[in-house]
Amino acid sequence: MPLLWLTIVVLALSAAGFILGRQRALASAGGNSRMLHSLPIYYGSNAFMKSVVPAIGLMLIWLLVQPLVIENRIAEMIPASEVPEGSNIGLLMSEVRRTADGLNNAVVAGVLDEETASNARADFTDMTQRLKDAGQVVTNRITQPVLRAAQAYREMSASSNMLMTIAVLIVALLGTGWGVMQSGRDFRARNVVEQGILAILIAAASVAILTTVGIILSLIFNTVEFFRLYPAVDFFTLLEWAPSFSGRGGASSLGILPLLWGTIYISIVALIVAVPIGLYSAIYLSEYASPRVRGIAKPMLEILAGIPTIVYGLFALLTIGPLLMSVFGDNGVGWMGGGRSVMTAGIAMGIMLIPFVSSLSDDIINAVPQSLRDGSYGLGATRSETIRQVVLPAALPGIVGAILLAASRAIGETMIVVLGAGAAARLSLNPFEAMTTVTAKIVSQLTGDSDFASPEALVAFALGITLFVLTLGLNVFALYIVRKYREQYE
Amino acid sequence: MTEASMPAPSAPRQRVSLTAPDARTQKRKAAEARFRMYGVAGIATGIFFLIVLLVSIVGSGTGAFQQTFLNVSVYLDPAKLDKNGNRDPADIRKVSTFGYTPLIQDALLKQVQDNGIETPLEKRGDMKAMISASAAAQVRDVVIDNPDLIGETVDFRILASSRVDGYLKDRVKREDVARDKNIDAEHLDLVDALIPLGVVKKTFNMDFITGADASESRAEAAGIGVSMIGSFFMMLVVLVLALPIGVAASIYLEEFAPKNRITDLIEVNIANLAAVPSIVFGILGLSVFIQFMHLPQSAPLVGGMVLTLMTLPTIIISTRASLKAVPPSIRDAALGVGASKMQSVFHHVLPLAAPGILTGTIIGLAQALGETAPLLLIGMVGFIASNAPDSIASGLLDPNSAMPAQIYEWAKRADPAYYERAWGGIIILLIFLITMNTIAVILRRRFERRW
Numbered sequence: 001m002p003l004l005w006l007t008i009v010v011l012a013l014s015a016a017g018f019i020l021g022r023q024r025a026l027a028s029a030g031g032n033s034r035m036l037h038s039l040p041i042y043y044g045s046n047a048f049m050k051s052v053v054p055a056i057g058l059m060l061i062w063l064l065v066q067p068l069v070i071e072n073r074i075a076e077m078i079p080a081s082e083v084p085e086g087s088n089i090g091l092l093m094s095e096v097r098r099t100a101d102g103l104n105n106a107v108v109a110g111v112l113d114e115e116t117a118s119n120a121r122a123d124f125t126d127m128t129q130r131l132k133d134a135g136q137v138v139t140n141r142i143t144q145p146v147l148r149a150a151q152a153y154r155e156m157s158a159s160s161n162m163l164m165t166i167a168v169l170i171v172a173l174l175g176t177g178w179g180v181m182q183s184g185r186d187f188r189a190r191n192v193v194e195q196g197i198l199a200i201l202i203a204a205a206s207v208a209i210l211t212t213v214g215i216i217l218s219l220i221f222n223t224v225e226f227f228r229l230y231p232a233v234d235f236f237t238l239l240e241w242a243p244s245f246s247g248r249g250g251a252s253s254l255g256i257l258p259l260l261w262g263t264i265y266i267s268i269v270a271l272i273v274a275v276p277i278g279l280y281s282a283i284y285l286s287e288y289a290s291p292r293v294r295g296i297a298k299p300m301l302e303i304l305a306g307i308p309t310i311v312y313g314l315f316a317l318l319t320i321g322p323l324l325m326s327v328f329g330d331n332g333v334g335w336m337g338g339g340r341s342v343m344t345a346g347i348a349m350g351i352m353l354i355p356f357v358s359s360l361s362d363d364i365i366n367a368v369p370q371s372l373r374d375g376s377y378g379l380g381a382t383r384s385e386t387i388r389q390v391v392l393p394a395a396l397p398g399i400v401g402a403i404l405l406a407a408s409r410a411i412g413e414t415m416i417v418v419l420g421a422g423a424a425a426r427l428s429l430n431p432f433e434a435m436t437t438v439t440a441k442i443v444s445q446l447t448g449d450s451d452f453a454s455p456e457a458l459v460a461f462a463l464g465i466t467l468f469v470l471t472l473g474l475n476v477f478a479l480y481i482v483r484k485y486r487e488q489y490e
Numbered sequence: 491m492t493e494a495s496m497p498a499p500s501a502p503r504q505r506v507s508l509t510a511p512d513a514r515t516q517k518r519k520a521a522e523a524r525f526r527m528y529g530v531a532g533i534a535t536g537i538f539f540l541i542v543l544l545v546s547i548v549g550s551g552t553g554a555f556q557q558t559f560l561n562v563s564v565y566l567d568p569a570k571l572d573k574n575g576n577r578d579p580a581d582i583r584k585v586s587t588f589g590y591t592p593l594i595q596d597a598l599l600k601q602v603q604d605n606g607i608e609t610p611l612e613k614r615g616d617m618k619a620m621i622s623a624s625a626a627a628q629v630r631d632v633v634i635d636n637p638d639l640i641g642e643t644v645d646f647r648i649l650a651s652s653r654v655d656g657y658l659k660d661r662v663k664r665e666d667v668a669r670d671k672n673i674d675a676e677h678l679d680l681v682d683a684l685i686p687l688g689v690v691k692k693t694f695n696m697d698f699i700t701g702a703d704a705s706e707s708r709a710e711a712a713g714i715g716v717s718m719i720g721s722f723f724m725m726l727v728v729l730v731l732a733l734p735i736g737v738a739a740s741i742y743l744e745e746f747a748p749k750n751r752i753t754d755l756i757e758v759n760i761a762n763l764a765a766v767p768s769i770v771f772g773i774l775g776l777s778v779f780i781q782f783m784h785l786p787q788s789a790p791l792v793g794g795m796v797l798t799l800m801t802l803p804t805i806i807i808s809t810r811a812s813l814k815a816v817p818p819s820i821r822d823a824a825l826g827v828g829a830s831k832m833q834s835v836f837h838h839v840l841p842l843a844a845p846g847i848l849t850g851t852i853i854g855l856a857q858a859l860g861e862t863a864p865l866l867l868i869g870m871v872g873f874i875a876s877n878a879p880d881s882i883a884s885g886l887l888d889p890n891s892a893m894p895a896q897i898y899e900w901a902k903r904a905d906p907a908y909y910e911r912a913w914g915g916i917i918i919l920l921i922f923l924i925t926m927n928t929i930a931v932i933l934r935r936r937f938e939r940r941w
Contacts, residue, residue, distance in 0.1 A: 067784055097784070194832040198746060204738030205747070208759045208806070211799050215770060218777035277532045284529025301536045304543075306927060308860025310894045311547070311916050314901050318909055319546045351539045358536070382518055384525035405765070412767025414863035419901055439769050439863070446776060446867050464773045468766065475765040 006059065006165055010172045014051035017176035021047030025183040038190035046189045047179025049196045055172035062164045070156045074149050092146065099150035100157070219468060222461035229455040230254060235462060241425035241436075243445065243456045254459045256466060258425040262435035266346045266421060267410035269431060273350025275403055278357025285358070286365045287387055298359075305355035309415040316348035316420030328432050336432040338422070343431045345420035349413055353406045360405065364398035364485070365391060397485040404478035408471045414439040438463050547916055554914020557695035557710065558655040559647045560621065561688060564597040564629060568641045577637045587626035590633075591618075594625055594648065598689075607683045610676050619673045620681070622649035624704065624711040650690065652710040652907040654681055658692050661906065698914060703896060709907035712900070714915045719879060720790050720870070720890030721859060727794025727886070728801060728858050733851050735798075736805035737840075743806070744813040745835050764803035771800045772864030780868060787869040788889035796864045801854040808853065812846025813839060817941045845937030852930040856923050862894040871895045893919050 022044035029035035036043070071093060078092060183189070227235070230252075238255025281301060285294050321339030328336040328343075368391050376386040392399070422434025423444065445460040511519065570593065571585050572578075595617040602609060602617075611617070625648035632646070633639055653673040656662035658681070667675050684690040701713020739760075747753040775796035779785045785792050816839045824834035865871065870891050879885035891899070893915060900912040 064783065190830065194830060197832060198742075201738045201742035201746065204735045205742040205756050207735055207739065207799075207802065208756055208763055211763060211774070211802070212759050214778050215766070215774045218774055218782075219770075222777060277535050280528045280532030281536055284526070284533055288526055288529055297533050297537070300540060301533070304536065304540055306856070306923065307543070308862070308894060308919065308923070310860065310862045310897055311543070311920070314897065314912055314916060315543055315546065317901060318550070318913075319542075351543070354536050354539070358532075382522045384522045385518070387525070408765060412769065414767065414769045414866075415898070418863075418866075419898070439767065442769055442773070443863070443866050446773070447869075447871070461773065461777075464770055468770050471765065471767055472762060475762060479761065 002161070002165070003059075003063075006168060007056070010052065010055045010059075010168060013169075013172045013176050014048045014055075017047035017051045017179050018044035020176075020180045021183040024180055025185065025187070025189070028183070029185040036185050037188050038193075042189035042193050043183040043187070045193045046182065046187075046196075047176060049193060050179035051172050051175035053196070054175050055168050058171050059164065059168050062160075062167070066157070066160050066164070070153060070160065073156070074153050077152060078145055078149055096146055096149045096153055099146060100153040103150060103154055215468065219461055219465040222458055223465050226455060226458035226462045229458065235459070239427060241441070243459070252456055254455065256438070256463065258427050259436060259438045259441055259463065260466075261427050262342070262421065262425065263411055263417075263437040263439070265342050265431070265435060266349065266417060266437060267407055269342055269346025270349035270353055270410045271403065271407060273347055274353035274357050274406060277350075278354045278406075279361055279399065281354070281358040282361035282365055283387060283392075286362050287383065287391070298362075301355045301358055303355075304351065305359070307352075309352065309413060310419075312348045312352050313415040313419035315351075316344050316416055320344050320347050321420065324432070335430065338434060340420055340422035340434045341432045342421065342435050345417045346431070348420055349410055349416050352413070352416065353410060356406050356409060357402060360402035361395075361399050364395050364402060364482070367398070368394045395485075397481050401478040401480075401482035401485065404474050404481070408474035408478065411474070412439065412467060412471045414443060418443055438467050442467070547913055547920070550910060551913030551915075551917040553659045553661070553910045554698050554917075555695050556659070556692050557697070558650040558658045558690060558692045560598060560625075560650050560684075560690055561645065561647055562594065562597045562601055563643050563645050564593055565643045566629075566633060566640045567593055571633060571640050572637070577640065579634065579637060582634055582637050582640070585630070587630055590626040590629050591621075594621055594629060594646075601689055602680065602684070605684075605687055605689075607680065609680050609683070611680060616677075619677050620651055620654050622651050622710045623708050625649055649710050652708070652905065653677075654690065655692075655710050656907055657681060658685075658690070659910070661910065698911070699918065703891065703899070706903055706905065709903075709905050709911060712908070712911050714893060714896055714911075714918055717891040717893050717896035718918070719885065720793075721892040721894075723790035723879075723885045723890070724794040724797060724892055725855055725859060727791055728798050728855060729851070731795065731798040732801050732805050732854065736802050736851070736854075737809055737847060739802075740806050740809035740813055741835060741840070744810050745839070746831070760803050760806055763799075764807065767863075768800055768861055769863040769867070771796055772867030774799065775864055776867045786887055786889070788891075789887050790870075790890050790892070791886040792868050793865055793870050793892060794886075796868060797858040797861060800861065800864065801858045804854040804857060805851055808850025809843070809847045812843040812850065815846065815941070816842045842939070845933055845939075849930045849934045852926050852933070856926040856930075859926070860894055860919060860923060862892075862898055865892055865895045866898070871899050893922075 022040045025036055025043035026033060026040055033040050074096060075093060078096075235254055235256055237257070238253050239257055240253045240255050241258045242253045244252045281297075285298055289297065317339065321341070321344045324341065324343055324347075325336055325339050326332060328334075330336075372390050372394055373386055376390040377383075381389070417437045417440045421436055421440060423436055423440070424434050425436050425441070426433060428435065442460045442463050445457055445463075570589055572582055574581055592614060595614045598617045598621065599612075599614055602611075625646075628648055629646055632644075651673070653662050653670070654677070657673075657678055662670075662673070664675060664678060667673060667678060681690050697711070698713045699718075700715035701711070702716040703713070704711040743753065743756065747756075775792060779792045779795060780787055820838050820842065821834050824838045825831070829837065869889075879888050879890070897912050897915040897919065900908040900915065
């Protein structure tokens with residue numbers, strides 16, 4: 001693993017820099033550390049930092065950029081006529097990569113010698129067979145251009161790796177030298193090191209921004225790609241969701257409306273379950289319960305929040321579904337065709353949301369000033385009258401915010417609907433029918449072996465951006481309401 | 491409008507005792523009691539759901555920890571297993587599991603006939619329905635390890651088929667067997683007769699905890715062990731990445747960040763990221779880590795990176811809360827004796843906030859451990875890892891599954907025997923989560939300092 005070795009060498013160089021820098025600084029002060037501007041360790045750290053950060057940074061950037069550059073150049077090498085019907089250059093490139101990996105592994109395993117592996121005129125039928133014999137996973141037909149491209153790919157990667165190793169080592173050496181040379185009694189090592197640490201802290205904080213940017217870019221790029229292949233108007237207005245799996249292109253109808261309807265319907269069922277239970281629990285816990293009851297009941301409800309969603313999914317599929325079937329199924333009322341339905345998923349999701357609604361509302365009810373309650377009691381109102389006519393109206397905006405947050409959770413929930421709601425996209429009012437949601441379809445379109453260039457796979461990104469915008473909008477709105485409400489009483 | 495103009499009560503009030511409440515008071519009191527009842531009902535329903543959930547998990551899942559085995563003495567026929575008779579390991583390896591299946595079936599048949607059990611099942615092939623498809627591989631592995639056993643009669647504890655297992659666990663009912671092409675009522679009679687003899691026996695199933703997933707038709711051999719290792723490596727990645735990044739980000743935001751637009755932007759970002767649906771992180775992982783950076787699919791490293799991005803907001807929020815809880819006097823004192831701002835934070839504030847940070851991290855890890863949706867998109871399902879990884883690098887980079895993804899995979903399979911496995915997997919997952927949360931609570935109770 002040369003990368004690992006390179007890293008170790010860089011670290012070793014930097015460690016040497018640390019010791020040298022520290023010693024040099026001490027020496028410049030005649031061995032008396034009180035004569036130095038900073039503690040000796042800061043001089044060492046300065047040298048260490050100046051070596052590690054640029055070297056490792058260069059290595060990471062190189063590793064990220066190298067495949068892009070090489071692939072662009074390889075892709076130019078492959079003539080357009082080589083791309084098979086119904087495929088694209090991306091697929092061919094992954095084949096090239098696979099072949100190159102296969103060649104590498106075969107060389108490592110000793111089946112091929114370096115000469116044959118890199119010889120461009122090698123007989124390719126023979127090569128396929130030999131790679132297979134070496135236990136490498138390759139496609140059945142390695143064509144001449146693919147083999148050539150793979151060999152070129154190997155060559156470029158190897159030379160680029162070589163270059164990178166040299167460059168990284170030079171940077172590390174220069175950094176170490178610079179850091180060591182700086183170490184002297186008047187050098188303000190601590191200030192420099194602290195600046196460096198601050199830069200690292202800032203970088204860590206911007207990971208959050210990078211994540212958001214990454215999410216938005218990956219969604220937007222792929223969505224634009226999707227709309228190039230599939231009309232946006234159809235996506236937003238068609239009442240039918242019927243992706244074709246065999247053919248590509250026009251045969252699919254990918255309308256988001258049935259999915260949105262399923263999502264909203266299931267979320268409504270979930271909220272109908274969760275809001276009354278959660279709200280009444282919160283009222284009881286904050287207004288009536290003795291500290292002991294509260295100490296037991298609140299953590300118990302919160303256990304529900306800590307249970308992973310896959311558990312609720314399984315609970316929906318294997319417990320709620322059969323239970324509903326025995327009442328509403330063919331042997332009962334006859335409204336239900338199978339265990340998976342809007343109700344199945346909705347009830348499970350509702351149970352999941354109970355603690356969410358209750359703890360948020362609990363906080364909000366507790367934030368209503370006691371003076372409002374005391375005023376109401378002073379006028380002779382009973383507790384329930386106070387709650388209904390004073391506390392709840394005062395807390396209403398916050399509670400609405402909490403419900404919106406719960407709704408956003410329900411819309412983005414995946415595992416429960418994947419397992420409990422079914423796979424058929426339908427526009428129907430019967431809650432005992434199977435429907436599907438945006439999240440469930442993202443999963444089903446992106447798992448399996450469809451290639452990422454087809455509209456059937458790319459539609460998942462359009463669905464994803466819809467989901468992202470929807471939940472983000474709900475959240476921002478809900479947080480705005482909650483915050484505004486909080487300020488009102490502070 | 492004066493008080494005098496108010497109409498006097500038309501009829502003299504009925505004389506009642508002052509202590510007896512009037513109708514209106516009664517009504518109000520009833521409303522009060524009713525309202526209180528609603529509250530109790532709300533909590534009771536919530537707790538009722540929790541109990542139903544736990545009961546159905548434990549009730550359906552404990553079966554996975556027990557497994558039916560057949561104790562048979564298999565005669566390892568040299569004529570079949572080692573035709574050349576020279577005990578050459580290469581030759582023995584050539585005999586596939588098809589060579590072993592008849593031997594095991596013979597052995598079971600012999601056991602039945604020796605014990606004088608009356609059954610219409612008299613042929614070797616009739617035994618097939620009772621023996622797991624992985625039994626032959628199990629015997630073969632033993633023989634390949636010890637070629638000297640060939641020619642002897644060896645006692646084996648082999649897996650029973652999932653139907654027999656289900657019959658012992660009341661999952662397979664006699665009345666359903668008529669429609670089942672995999673097993674007949676006669677087999678069940680035979681099983682009933684073999685139980686008192688100790689040939690068919692249900693015991694604790696260690697293989698479920700340590701084993702690997704099995705193919706669709708061999709539910710009895712499937713285990714969660716390998717995906718547990720996958721989860722472990724993912725958690726390792728999350729811990730190594732999320733803890734330093736999260737703590738560094740929180741320190742910056744809490745201690746150093748100037749109040750300006752960029753800081754606000756970061757804060758709003760973190761608050762929103764905490765609410766982004768987990769599936770969106772899956773999309774991010776798929777397009778950035780796999781499509782763009784060409785990291786290997788299904789690798790715990792990638793899974794861990796996606797989960798890191800997902801848990802970062804949780805860790806940052808809890809770390810900031812515990813940094814905020816350290817009183818400013820500590821910082822002032824450090825600055826007062828000449829420490830730099832950086833020194834005051836790293837030498838004094840951070841150690842004092844450490845228990846809180848650790849608690850938040852454990853809770854974030856627990857959340858990541860149970861997360862499934864993003865793993866589906868980066869391909870950590872549908873892959874059957876047959877062996878445990880042999881080194882840290884292969885543990886990080888080789889395709890593997892994770893516990894929740896494995897449970898999802900089982901839940902999707904048609905065989906009800908797999909449902910039992912899925913519930914069993916959930917029990918193990920919940921044990922991990924409960925342990926982690928308990929540690930977090932203990933840490934908080936023990937080390938949390940109130941200033």
